[in-house]
Structure formats: structure tokens, C-alpha cells
Amino acid sequence: MSACCEHDHGPVAVSDHVFRRALWIALVINASMFVIEVAAGLFSGSAALKADALDFFGDASNFAVSLAALSLAGAWTSRAALLKGATMGAFGLYILGDAAAKIFTGAVPEPATMGIVGCLALAANVGSAVILYRHRGGDANRRSAWLCSRNDAIGNVAVLVAAATVSLTGSAWPDIVVAAIMAGLELTSARAIVRHAWAELRRPQVAAAD
Numbered sequence: 001m002s003a004c005c006e007h008d009h010g011p012v013a014v015s016d017h018v019f020r021r022a023l024w025i026a027l028v029i030n031a032s033m034f035v036i037e038v039a040a041g042l043f044s045g046s047a048a049l050k051a052d053a054l055d056f057f058g059d060a061s062n063f064a065v066s067l068a069a070l071s072l073a074g075a076w077t078s079r080a081a082l083l084k085g086a087t088m089g090a091f092g093l094y095i096l097g098d099a100a101a102k103i104f105t106g107a108v109p110e111p112a113t114m115g116i117v118g119c120l121a122l123a124a125n126v127g128s129a130v131i132l133y134r135h136r137g138g139d140a141n142r143r144s145a146w147l148c149s150r151n152d153a154i155g156n157v158a159v160l161v162a163a164a165t166v167s168l169t170g171s172a173w174p175d176i177v178v179a180a181i182m183a184g185l186e187l188t189s190a191r192a193i194v195r196h197a198w199a200e201l202r203r204p205q206v207a208a209a210d
Contacts, residue, residue: 016070019135023063026128026149030060033124037117044113047099047179048162052121054091054186055155059128061088078200085193088186095183099176108172114163122156125149155182 037053040046061084069077128149158178165174 020067020070022131022135023067025131027060027063027067029124029128030056030063030149033121034060037121040113040117044110044117045102045107046109046114046163046175047095047102048109048159048175048182049114049117050098051095051179051182051186052118052155052159054088054095055152055182056121056124057091058084058088058186058189059149059152075201078197081193082197082201085190085197089190089194092183092187092190095179096187099179099183102172102176106172108170109166109175111163111167114166114175115160118156118159118163121159122153125153125156129153158182 034053034056037049037056041049041053065077065080065084068080126149132149158181162174162178166172
């Protein structure tokens with residue numbers, strides 16, 4: 001998930017031009033899946049799909065910030081990251097509220113839609129990871145872009161497990177639990193992003209570069 005965008009080590013990455021093109025492809029894939037999963041989450045009543053949509057939003061934002069980092073000054077990159085973190089936090093609170101509401105209503109999501117869209121989301125993240133694989137080396141900007149897509153496939157598997165369990169049990173609880181966990185991870189990530197971006201903006205050298 002977006003919270004899993006940590007540093008890693010690997011071979012030296014290829015040129016900025018090729019990396020920029022790969023980021024644009026991954027950005028389009030993740031932004032498209034964000035829209036698809038939001039619509040599917042509303043249609044099926046699945047909080048887990050909405051939470052996974054948040055994950056795609058976080059990744060699309062991460063790729064946008066990575067693109068900005070290739071051409072913008074540090075202060076503007078930090079501001080973009082600050083906006084990303086704030087937006088992720090607001091969406092995460094919405095998902096938690098939606099999951100909490102389902103505890104009281106007991107509304108059971110439509111598992112077939114969850115399964116179909118979950119499979120599509122898994123394919124999207126695997127595709128993004130493949131596209132970004134050759135860029136896994138180099139600086140943190142490159143490594144984090146690849147690792148986000150690689151690790152997010154785990155979240156997609158969680159949605160598929162929730163869909164299967166909902167189908168077998170007829171209970172809304174698997175959907176609620178998965179949504180709450182994913183939203184919690186996104187809120188933690190949003191907090192870390194905001195704190196890091198704010199700390200960067202307060203550095204004298206970053207302010208001077210603005």
C-alpha cells in the first residue's frame with residue numbers, strides 16, 4: 001500500500017526520460033483504477049473497495065509527486081506532498097466513517113462486484129510494478145515508485161479474500177475489517193507524509209530554493 005513506500009536497494013535505474021514515461025503510464029493506470037473502484041464501491045456497497053480506491057489515489061499522487069520531483073524545486077515538491085497527505089487523510093477518515101456506519105446498518109456488500117473489480121485492481125498493480133521494475137534502483141524517488149505498486153498487490157489480495165468471505169458467510173464483517181485496516185494504514189501514511197513535507201518546508205535550504 002501507499003504506506004509501504006519504503007527505501008530499497010537495487011541496480012542503477014535508467015534515464016529520467018524513460019522513468020518519466022513509465023511514471024506517466026503508472027499514473028494513468030492508478031488514477032483510472034481510483035475512479036473505477038470508487039464507482040464500484042458505491043455500486044456494491046463495499047467499504048473495502050472504497051478503501052482500495054484510496055490506495056490507488058495515494059499511488060497516483062505518489063507518482064505525480066515523483067514526476068514533479070524530476071523537474072520542480074524542493075519547496076514545490078514538498079507542497080505537492082503536503083497536499084497529497086492532507087487529501088489522503090480526509091479520504092481515510094471518510095472510509096473509516098463509512099465502515100463504522102456499516103457496523104450499525106449491517107449492509108452486506110455485493111461480493112461478485114468486489115471480486116471482479118478486485119481482480120482488475122490486482123492486474124493494474126502488477127502491471128504498474130512490471131512497468132516500474134527496471135527503475136527500482138537509484139534514488140528513493142525511483143525505488144518508492146516501484147515498491148508502492150509491488151506492495152499494493154497485497155491490499156488487492158485482501159479485498160479478494162474479503163469478497164470470498166462475504167460470499168461464503170453472507171456477513172458484512174470481512175468487508176468492514178479489511179476497509180478499516182486499509183484506511184488505518186492510509187491515515188498513518190498521510191500523517192507521515194504531512195509531517196515529512198512540513199519538516200522539509202521548514203528547512204532553510206528548501207525555503208531558499210523556492
